[in-house]
Amino acid sequence: MNSRANIDLASATRVSLPKAATQRDTRLDVLRALALITIFINHVPGQFLEGLTTKNFGFSDGAEAFVLISGISVGLAYGTRFKPGNKLSIAWKAIRRALTLYAAHMITTFITLVLFISGAWIFRQPGLLCEVNILAVLMDPARGISALLLLGHQIGYNNILPMYGALFLMLPLILVLEARSPLLLLSVSGSVWLVAGIYHIAPHTMLLDGFWFLNPLSWQFLFVIGFVAVMHVTRGGRISYNPILFALSLAYVVLSLIWVTDKLWMLGDHLAAFGLPTVVTGFDKTFLSLPRLLHVLALAYLIISMPTVSRLLRRPADHPLAILGRHSLNIFVAGTILAMAGQVILYVTNKDPAVGGAYVLVGIVAQFAYAYYLEHKRLNTAGQRPVATSVGAIPLPMRIEKRR
Template sequence: MNSRANIDLASASPVRLPMPGAQRDTRLDVLRALALITIFINHVPGQFLERLTTKNFGFSDGAEAFVLISGISVGLAYGTRFKPGNRLSIAWKAVRRAFTLYTAHMITTFITLVLFISGAWIFRHAGLLCEVNILAVLMDPARGIAALLLLGHQIGYNNILPMYGALFLMLPLIMVLEARSPLLLLSVSAGVWLVAGIYQIAPHTMLLDGFWFLNPLSWQFLFVIGFVAVMHVKRGGRISYNPVLFALSLAYVILSFIWVTDKLWVLGDHLAAFGLPTVVTGFDKTFLSLPRLLHVLALAYLIITLPTISRLLRRSADHPLAILGRHSLSIFVAGTILAMAGQVILYVTDKDPAVGGAYVIVGLVAQFAYAYYLEHKRLDGASRRPLSTSVASIPLPVQIEKRR
């Protein structure tokens, strides 16, 4: 996804529409990189660095941040290009992206199988075959492989990309509704989220009784919120500072911090006693319950409206975090494979804390090195590409004053 735009959500200066060759706004890359790092650390459970990630200090974690950022990035990459005469082409690009994500998921899935089966054989730890949801596949390989290919069975810690791919299949409809009315899109999206949560509507799994771990019918709401927000800004709108909304967001983030750190989960049972659906009172990740959704949105609002944080996130294009976030899919695939190898190593070492911490650090260094390699290839390819754009074809800057 190419988020070629320089959009300031917090400042009072005019918003400039993105132009070909415009300087890339690195804030999304940095945030995406931080989400990828968090996901990687959480996917190697049982080591001390896991205690430092956001899931230990609030209701949401790296997955929610990643999906919200993705909605914003997709709005930058596809949103304003979805116009009459170009809609079919953009819709097809979204579908192709979904198949790219499917291919990436298949790569991580089958490498995970190889890692755990090989680990069980080499280290003589048969218990590895009972980890990360692979035993059901091994008990009936013919049916199991078919289920993996049809996304009817997902290996543990390999379930973000299927949900993300489903969101891209929904993207053409999302863009059609947004073109008609952003409010209509938000209303439909919220309705689908609520109905899916109340009635437990989600893609079913084939080998075991249950649902996809991350239900795309629920998670699309967070994706749509990011998409609509950035489209609003690109059309000259603002996400401005409101003291009441800021105070509520800060209070909710603090409440979430106290709730999680003091383990006040029993209070959720008291909320459920009022007869409200679990999607409103619970903390379920599959159906993206309201407390999780509100937490990531509150954090996003605080980040957007605090200029200090915005400036902190704006790094140079060659900053390590910017480079890591720029190659998000490749890094995610590499990080997933490294995390699965790490789980095997921690299993055979009885979750030795020194081994686990050292492995995560080495894994992060490896991902940064891989990102620099990908960036070098990208820049080398760009330098070899012929410069065919004429001066006459370069558009003049278009500037839109924000609505007051």
């Protein structure tokens, strides 16, 4: 692209990217940024902007979108380089990424503890100690800290990174199976998802009876679907436009909209009465029930099937959303910390709608400003070299072929 967007975000200095960087396909970055903003808004419950996010208009939300996008990103960053002579290094890179995600999770977890404990003390609000699943840690700190470090206990709203890290630990096996046969990988992945959902197989928690909030054995299926799809495209394949599939996807998205807005959840109970497992008929997020899975896939197919939407998502590399999505892990960590501080503020202000809305808007602006800071730092470190391909910033060579 030769055109550049003029950015004026608060007092942030305009980022000027090299020409090579502006030629990137930024659709993944933009979609990732939108998912991150949605997750941040939903992690500050009780303010009016929460009612405008996707979870209020369909079965899936920002978490499903983020994992599907991640599967596509990882396919481009790891799958395309998983070749003889390079397999061990790519597998090791995946393990290192999992360790990075673990460290990021520990940062958000312990800062969340500090924020809620400090808020309870400063504002004399002991009820804060009963929020976001931290009371179990405080009741037995020695056992509680150990559980946090071992991922046997997760603070509320701090549960995406453990699941995501587990997916990276699975990645070497995913790479091996996909190299052997994409169909084999999808079959194994789908079977694991189904069995885990039927028999409730998931990592257990240590302080309280239950499972991880987001079961990696279930969510890996969505991740793998994105991975296999993009690997198919990079090998010269097509995701063909099919009018029947397009109509079915659109109908399902509309049905989901009506179902959620009219609160028709009891219909799911009627479906369960036929003896079908809840992973097929329910809306459980832990085991990624089928209605949620189908919804995000239907949305994805509609997006890539409509050239107008695709063009709208393809922004210049110096567009705010492209920059935000390019630094996804840092922004996610910052957004989580801001969301936890926001929850403390809303608690002590009795969820004042004006305070909550204003805080979320300021938090979004702060994340964009932080993304600009990270971009300046990256450009200075790279000596104005083009943007490198990585898990956090990769192109999307998705092509749609219409059937005649």
